Structures are given as structure tokens and as C-alpha cells.
Amino acid sequence: ENVAACCTECGDACYGGDEDMAFTHWVTKGFVSGGRHNSNEGCQPYSVEECEHHIEGPRPPCEGDVPELVCSETCHEGYEKTYEEDLQYGLEAYVLPQDVTQIQEEIMTNGPVTAAFAVYDDFLSYKSGVYQHETGLLEGYHAVRIIGW
Known part of the structure; x- marks a missing residue:
């Protein structure tokens, strides 16, 4: 808090x-x-x-x-x-480039990273797997910690 x-x-x-x-x-x-x-x-x-x-x-x-x-x-x-x-x-x-290889290297070298993604209406009904936006309006953004892949 x-x-x-x-x-x-x-x-x-x-x-x-x-x-x-x-x-x-x-x-x-x-x-x-x-x-x-x-x-x-x-x-x-x-x-x-x-x-x-x-x-x-x-x-x-x-x-x-x-x-x-x-x-x-x-x-x-x-x-x-x-x-x-x-x-x-x-x-x-510091901010990393939006590059998968560099993000993976950062995780292997220094541990988890923080990322943000756009959240749309359909995210609220998302159940499992990798979220893919399909329909609905932008609700905002969500920050997450990436610990691996």
C-alpha cells in the first residue's frame, strides 16, 4: 500500500x-x-x-x-x-526493449521482469492459456510479473 x-x-x-x-x-x-x-x-x-x-x-x-x-x-x-x-x-x-530474446536473457540473468498489457472486455471471461484479445472495448492496462516462459 x-x-x-x-x-x-x-x-x-x-x-x-x-x-x-x-x-x-x-x-x-x-x-x-x-x-x-x-x-x-x-x-x-x-x-x-x-x-x-x-x-x-x-x-x-x-x-x-x-x-x-x-x-x-x-x-x-x-x-x-x-x-x-x-x-x-x-x-x-530500467526499461527493456520489447524484444523476446532480450527479455528472456534478463530473466535468466536477473530474475523476474515486470510487463504490462492492454485489457479488453473479453479479458474478464478469459479462463486459461495465453490471453488473446478477440472482442470488446479497451478497459485499461494490467501489470504482471513474468517469472519464466
């Missing part, structure tokens, strides 16, 4: 963001640890209760607007570190 609340240049909190700017923020300003809602894990556990968006699942459906997130520079009461002590920083942020 720290990234969504404190990285104002990263986008629009729970309504979407820019993963490239989030990585840049991680390198320059850092992020603190967190945990699930009501877990007391990490410096700043999620304040927003988990719910299901657009699908049926084990959590209750999301209702109403997402509460406005507030950037806080303190850890929850009882946490063993200060906010400043808990901050973690990335070493560098």
Missing part, C-alpha cells in the same frame, strides 16, 4: 498506475514493508480490506469506492523498526 499511497508520480493509487515510475520511486525514495489487512505484518499492513473485483471468489465483493489512501511516514504501533529503518531501496530501474 505504501507505493499506492506515497508515490504520487506513480499514478492513481487503486485505480491504476505506472510500474516504471514505481520502480524509479523505489530506487530514489524507497518503500517500507507491509502485510495483509489487519495482519500487523511489516511496517504498514494494508488498511483496505481484501475484496473481489469483477469476479466471484473467496472474499466478499468490493462495494463502493476505494477509500482514499493516505501516505504515512510512520510504522504501525508496536512495530520493531522506525519508518526510516524499514525503508528498502532498489539498486536501479
